[in-house]
Amino acid sequence: MTPPSPADALAPPWPHDARLLGVTERGGRTELDFELGEAAFVCWIDPREPDGRAFRRVDGARLGYRGDLTPQSTALVEAVAARLKATPGLLEALWEGSSSKARVPKSTPPKGPVGRALRPEEVATFAEAGWLRAEGFFPRDLVERARKACDRRVYGRSFEEQLAAFDAGDLEGSPFLDGGDIGHAPLPFGDPSLDALGVDDALLQALGDLVGGPPRFCEGGVYVRFSPTDARHGSEPWQGWHADHDTNCWLPPAEPIEDHHYVIAGVVLTDVGPEQAPTALAPGSHRLLARDLSRWIQDGLWQGTRELRDLREVPGIGPTTTATARAGDVLFWSSCMLHSAIPFADRRCQRAVLGVTAVHGDRAAACDTPSLLRPPHRANAHAFLTAASPAARTFFGWPPPGDAAWTDEACDRLESWLPGIDAGPYRAL
Numbered sequence: 001m002t003p004p005s006p007a008d009a010l011a012p013p014w015p016h017d018a019r020l021l022g023v024t025e026r027g028g029r030t031e032l033d034f035e036l037g038e039a040a041f042v043c044w045i046d047p048r049e050p051d052g053r054a055f056r057r058v059d060g061a062r063l064g065y066r067g068d069l070t071p072q073s074t075a076l077v078e079a080v081a082a083r084l085k086a087t088p089g090l091l092e093a094l095w096e097g098s099s100s101k102a103r104v105p106k107s108t109p110p111k112g113p114v115g116r117a118l119r120p121e122e123v124a125t126f127a128e129a130g131w132l133r134a135e136g137f138f139p140r141d142l143v144e145r146a147r148k149a150c151d152r153r154v155y156g157r158s159f160e161e162q163l164a165a166f167d168a169g170d171l172e173g174s175p176f177l178d179g180g181d182i183g184h185a186p187l188p189f190g191d192p193s194l195d196a197l198g199v200d201d202a203l204l205q206a207l208g209d210l211v212g213g214p215p216r217f218c219e220g221g222v223y224v225r226f227s228p229t230d231a232r233h234g235s236e237p238w239q240g241w242h243a244d245h246d247t248n249c250w251l252p253p254a255e256p257i258e259d260h261h262y263v264i265a266g267v268v269l270t271d272v273g274p275e276q277a278p279t280a281l282a283p284g285s286h287r288l289l290a291r292d293l294s295r296w297i298q299d300g301l302w303q304g305t306r307e308l309r310d311l312r313e314v315p316g317i318g319p320t321t322t323a324t325a326r327a328g329d330v331l332f333w334s335s336c337m338l339h340s341a342i343p344f345a346d347r348r349c350q351r352a353v354l355g356v357t358a359v360h361g362d363r364a365a366a367c368d369t370p371s372l373l374r375p376p377h378r379a380n381a382h383a384f385l386t387a388a389s390p391a392a393r394t395f396f397g398w399p400p401p402g403d404a405a406w407t408d409e410a411c412d413r414l415e416s417w418l419p420g421i422d423a424g425p426y427r428a429l
Ligand SMILES: O=C(O)CCC(=O)C(=O)O
Pocket: 225, 232, 244, 277, 278, 279, 280, 339, 340, 341, 342
């Protein structure tokens, strides 16, 4: 016997003559919009966080509501639950058929930290060298999923399709037409696999270890170089050396570096061998910059707020290296470490990194710490933070659990303001 279609399975009558007005997808959830008497009532079904708070639970999905909970609306949610239970495949059909199916996660995004902790010797290496390659930080299968989402976000298609379009001379509409262009998209992306890595609790913990305290968000996004058209590098190896510091900080580098810099994490989404344009780095240069910047400016070696004129002119720079890496590694570097882009030897590849930048919470005033409520980050921000961990929300400026702001009433309000959020961690025991 073929199962009834969603339209049949959701056909009237509903309790108390409620009318089903439509089925839509919002923020990764399927919402059934009802008219119940004079009032609107929404019953939502969320495929994520099966252990989260819910009014009802059906086959691993959570059922919740928006509107007044009365005996009539309670009967309505119970009726939705009963129909989902009685109709095999209805849940999946609703997720497939809702208005924006690309935003409905097909699988549960990773929960809890999926990355690893930094070892003390790695923290020490970072302090000395100004950079660190934390190998095998994230599982490769999760990174591969995130890499595919990154391709979709940046190219609007897969990397292979982008390469085929390049071969066919058809990059029209692509950000990679001009060799100076990069693919850049801000966090959150609206894709759970990519978003979850960017605010993974282990990544935030590592950033906290390296900034020496509670980390605060400065910037986040993917950064992609497409090698067939790439020209984002100097023509000589001593050109283009710079520190990222003025990207997010208003004040110049100074000693002690630990009190003045911020830290960039680059989650490596594609393998970066010597042929794939690994960034050139000058280990230890973060300390030189903090110590000698005024002299460099006086001597005309430093240009503007960002860049060295010529690496060869700078006294005290040691041997340089390159940041080769494998997908799943995380590269961390100080905002004051000197580095430079180099050309690709392999002209048929891409290099994709998910960057997340953090400053010590106490020094956030010196930095640009954008709000997720403002463009370009605003798209998906509410759904993103609803699904995120408390540590991730604090990273973006929310009061942490235990803060006086979290009265019981505030927690109740939050749960009706952002349906689907679990205010449990904020409630006093
Ligand atoms: O693409 C690279 O290897 C370096 C990029 C860079 O230096 C930057 O964006 O600050």
